[in-house]
Structure formats: structure tokens, C-alpha cells
Amino acid sequence: DSEKSLILPKISSPQTFDESCKVSDTRPCVIFVFESKADYITTRSLIQTGELVFKRNYQFSFLYRDAQFQFIESFYPPYPVSNTLILWRHSYKTAQFTWLPRWDLLNVAVLYQNLKTSSPGGQITLGTITNEHAPSIVDKIIEFFRYSGESIIAQVHVISLNTWLSVISIITLFCVTFLINTEQPHQERQDGQQEEQRTFRRNTPSVELVELNEGTISRLLPSGKSQISLLVVCDRRNDVALPVKVVSAQLKELARSSNFQLATVSQSKYKSWLLPFAEHAGCRLIEGSVIAVNFNKKYYNFFTPVNTCSNSSLGNLQDRVTLWFERLCEGSLPRFNLECMELPTPSM
Numbered sequence: 445d446s447e448k449s450l451i452l453p454k455i456s457s458p459q460t461f462d463e464s465c466k467v468s469d470t471r472p473c474v475i476f477v478f479e480s481k482a483d484y485i486t487t488r489s490l491i492q493t494g495e496l497v498f499k500r501n502y503q504f505s506f507l508y509r510d511a512q513f514q515f516i517e518s519f520y521p522p523y524p525v526s527n528t529l530i531l532w533r534h535s536y537k538t539a540q541f542t543w544l545p546r547w548d549l550l551n552v553a554v555l556y557q558n559l560k561t562s563s564p565g566g567q568i569t570l571g572t573i574t575n576e577h578a579p580s581i582v583d584k585i586i587e588f589f590r591y592s593g594e595s596i597i598a599q600v601h602v603i604s605l606n607t608w609l610s611v612i613s614i615i616t617l618f619c620v621t622f623l624i625n626t627e628q629p630h631q632e633r634q635d636g637q638q639e640e641q642r643t644f645r646r647n648t649p650s651v652e653l654v655e656l657n658e659g660t661i662s663r664l665l666p667s668g669k670s671q672i673s674l675l676v677v678c679d680r681r682n683d684v685a686l687p688v689k690v691v692s693a694q695l696k697e698l699a700r701s702s703n704f705q706l707a708t709v710s711q712s713k714y715k716s717w718l719l720p721f722a723e724h725a726g727c728r729l730i731e732g733s734v735i736a737v738n739f740n741k742k743y744y745n746f747f748t749p750v751n752t753c754s755n756s757s758l759g760n761l762q763d764r765v766t767l768w769f770e771r772l773c774e775g776s777l778p779r780f781n782l783e784c785m786e787l788p789t790p791s792m
Contacts, residue, residue: 473503528558714788
């Protein structure tokens with residue numbers, strides 16, 4: 445109940461989500477995705493000083509990314525580092541969405557301008573909102589032992605010394621077994637992840653793709669016709685990064701029956717040209733990122749292999765690339781316009 449009186453409503457349970465982001469065809473929800481309490485305090489100060497005013501045609505709220513990562517994951521792709529999510533909620537289970545370019549929590553005018561130019565993307569099924577107030581498993585275990593201890597203490601006057609020692613031994617044995625069993629799965633997960641990476645390195649072939657350079661620019665980025673080129677961000681080294689190998693191999697297989705051009709682009713060589721694509725999409729520029737660019741019409745789509753909400757497996761990366769490519773073909777991906785797009789020149 446205390447969170448209902450916050451100056452900016454917090455989404456911390458399914459109930460608070462329904463209250464702060466109501467189903468509406470005319471009032472989209474503006475959800476600030478904060479990394480820490482410091483982000484909330486900074487935004488709250490803007491509201492208190494009157495710099496940030498809630499527009500009547502929007503519903504404002506916030507959540508913490510780590511606490512609601514399952515909900516954030518439903519807005520893939522991409523997984524941006526953006527901190528402002530817009531929802532057009534048509535029902536309790538479905539919505540259209542778009543990520544705004546990352547807001548620095550200072551320039552309110554930029555936020556308002558981004559809101560004004562935002563438009564709904566594809567329709568998705570909403571993820572699960574975690575009830576942050578529900579007792580955790582640890583709390584339940586502590587509560588169990590507390591009630592058990594109270595029951596034992598209440599009956600201690602009728603329990604013999606040997607019986608009492610037996611109870612203590614059983615509880616100790618249970619605790620030791622619990623600790624051993626929790627440590628073992630953790631080690632097994634680590635071993636499994638390492639084995640998965642070794643398996644992928646053995647089974648994922650190195651894919652030879654055309655490289656974007658002075659000789660291929662005119663073919664990959666034609667200004668006289670509408671063409672989509674898939675540019676995989678990487679650096680030419682002897683040991684190609686594993687996400688690059690996975691993404692390149694999957695895209696080469698998927699793009700066989702399409703008219704898309706597939707190539708690699710050097711992050712170090714064309715960094716100054718690549719950065720605006722990532723920043724405008726609110727994403728990180730890392731190896732394995734993909735830019736689907738239509739140079740003639742000055743728009744692009746962006747894919748990043750990093751899931752900022754949880755640790756994704758490499759097998760899941762293949763599925764995500766496939767889903768992203770399918771949505772690219774059907775035109776349901778968020779599209780970013782970059783009117784100042786120019787032909788790339790090597791960074792100095």
C-alpha cells in the first residue's frame with residue numbers, strides 16, 4: 445500500500461502493474477526501467493522541482509530491471525540498455541511496445557521529444573510480473589524452523605535428554621545436506637556452461653562472409669535502390685569471438701532463400717560509423733551485433749547478442765537470431781530512422 449503513494453508509481457506486483465498501467469487505447473504507459481534506487485531518486489527530484497511533469501495522455505510508472513527481468517524479457521528483440529519503455533496495452537495479456545533512445549535522466553526536453561515521435565511496434569504477449577512482496581523460499585524455511593523450534597521448546601519439559609539430542613542431530617544433518625545439495629547444482633551449472641561453450645566451438649564452423657570495405661561498400665550499401673544488408677559486427681582476428689560465429693552461421697543459413705546481403709563489418713575500423721546505430725537504438729555495440737540497414741531509405745533494425753536481464757545460453761542465442769530474422773522478414777521489428785546516415789569511412 446505504501447507504494448501507491450509514491451510520487452512515481454512502482455511496478456512491484458501484478459496488482460500494481462494493472463493499477464499504474466491500465467488497459468487503454470488512448471493512453472500508453474511510460475515505464476522507466478531503473479538499474480538502482482539512485483536512478484529513482486534522480487527522477488523523483490525532477491518531478492519535485494517541476495521539471496518533469498506527467499502528461500495527461502500518458503500513464504507513468506517505474507520498475508527495477510533486476511527485480512522484473514522476466515517481464516522485461518518479453519520485449520525481445522532487441523535487449524536494449526534503454527531505460528524507457530512505452531506500452532500500448534490493449535488487453536491484460538497483450539500489448540504493443542517500443543523502446544525509446546536511452547534517457548540520461550537530466551534532459552527532460554529530449555524525453556518529451558522522444559515520446560512525441562514514438563509509435564507502436566509489433567504486438568506481443570506480456571511476460572510475468574514478479575510479486576516482490578511474496579515471501580522467498582529462504583523466508584519460508586526460516587519460518588518453518590521458527591515454528592518448529594517454538595513447538596519443541598513448548599514440549600521440552602516432557603522430552604528426555606536423549607530425545608533432545610536426537611532432534612538436534614537431525615536438524616544439523618538436514619542443514620548440512622541442504623548446503624551440499626545447493627552447492628552441487630551450482631558447480632554443475634558452471635561445468636555445463638563451460639562444456640556448452642567447448643561443444644559450440646567444436647560444432648560451429650567458421651563462416652567466411654564478405655567484409656564491408658572500400659571495395660564492397662557500393663554493393664552492400666547502394667544509394668540508388670532499396671536493399672537490406674545484414675552487417676555482423678566483429679573484428680578480424682585469428683580467434684573469432686564465439687557469438688560472432690554463432691550469429692554468422694545462423695544468419696547465413698537463414699538468408700539463403702532471401703534477397704538480403706550478408707557481410708561482416710569491423711568494429712575497430714568503422715567504430716565512429718557504427719556507434720550512432722547502437723546509441724539511437726539504445727543498445728550496446730559489441731561483437732555479434734547485427735545491423736539490418738537499408739541505406740537508400742535511411743532506416744535500420746538492430747540485434748544484440750547480449751541479454752542484459754539474465755545469462756542466456758549459446759543454444760538460446762541461435763533461437764533468438766532465428767526469431768529476430770523471422771520478425772525482420774515479416775516487418776514487425778522496431779524500425780529506427782537515421783536521416784544523417786552516410787557511407788562509412790575508416791576511423792582515424
